[in-house]
Amino acid sequence: MARTPAPPGFPASPQPVPAELRPYLEEQVHRIRTVCGPHLVSVLAVGSVALGDYLHGRSDVDVMVVVDSSLPGRALHELAGTLSHSALPCPAAGLELVVHASGTAASPSGGAGYLLDLNTGAELPEKVSFDPGESADFWYVIDLSLASRAGRSLFGRPAREVIAEPQRAALLTALRASVREHAAGEGHLADNRVLNGCRSLVFCRTDQWLPKRRAAEAVADSEAAFRPLVEAALHSFERPRGAALPLPxxxxxxxxxxxxxxVDEATEAT
Structure with a gap:
């Protein structure tokens, strides 16, 4: 039987879950199902795990949870507790987990819109937020786009059925804010700032999300003026966070x- 090709911007097939993460993600899904019960719609691996670019010792684990809006508020607090690094040690550099209501996730949005945003892990500053007004919108808009296109289902309905792709104008606004954030540099390693920039640049050219390292390789091939910087960022990114190399x-x-x-040119052309 002929295989139906994936739509443009989607990976041809799901990436395997890295062996270092399998027991952790299995236990995480078990705990999420226990807390959310019938209100749980989907658990999705996003970010580097979904894109096949996870680098153990450097990458975070990104997870998106979609729940029915009838989930009791106390369950969100219980989730934050049972998934914290102190309760369930994260083998990666950190866990970034976001919970969205199904109605919000299914509607294109330019806002953060989450029910819970949890950052936890040995190398990630702890954050527990139940108020999307506390956070910059752009992180979540970009993540929703990545999830809608490449989210890997760990439980429940697939990403394409539950996550709406943000409108392109909202996405480009988010990309511009992301570039400003990384240009400021505060709290970000130099290599990751460069690789995020590469991914944004490739998206503006192709309307596709590439893994950071593949995007950097594409930029190094096409932008001779920036090739030494991008190659240095790639070399540094292979090292643990604590051993990242300085860049000019x-x-x-x-x-x-x-x-x-x-990004501005792509916005004007939209």
Whole structure:
């Protein structure tokens, strides 16, 4: 039987879950199902796990949970407790987990809109938020786009059925805010700032989300002026976070200004 090709921007087949994460994610899904019960719609691996770019010792684990809006509020607090690093140690650098109501996830949005945002792990500052007004919208808009296109189902309905792709205008606004955030540099490693810029640049050109390292390789091939910086960022990214290499600050700023210009041009063309 002929295989139906994936729509543009979607991976041809789901990426395998890295062996280092399988027991952890299985236990995580078990705990989410226990807390949410019949209100649970989907548990999705997103980010580097879904895109096949997970690098143990460097990458976070990104998980998106979709629940029915009737989930009791106390369950969100219980989820935050049972999934915290102290209760369930994360083998990756950290866990970034976001819970969305099914109605919100299914409607294109330019806002954060979450019910719970949990950051936890040995190398990730602890964050528990139940109020999307506390957070910058752009992180969540980009993640919803990635989830709608490439989210890997760990439980329940597939991503394409439960996550709506944000409108392109909202997505480009989010990308511009992301570039500004990384240009400021506070709290971000230089190599990750460059690789995020590469991913944004490739998205503006192709309307596809590539894994960070593949996007960086594409930019290194096409942008000779920035090739040494991008290759240095790739080399640094292979190292643990605590051993990341310094990159020339002026070169990083210049590259991110270039990315911002390309995002602005894509926005004007929309």
């Amino acid at each position: 600050a002026a070169d990083v700023r210049r590259f991110l200004r270039h990315v911002a210009t390309r």
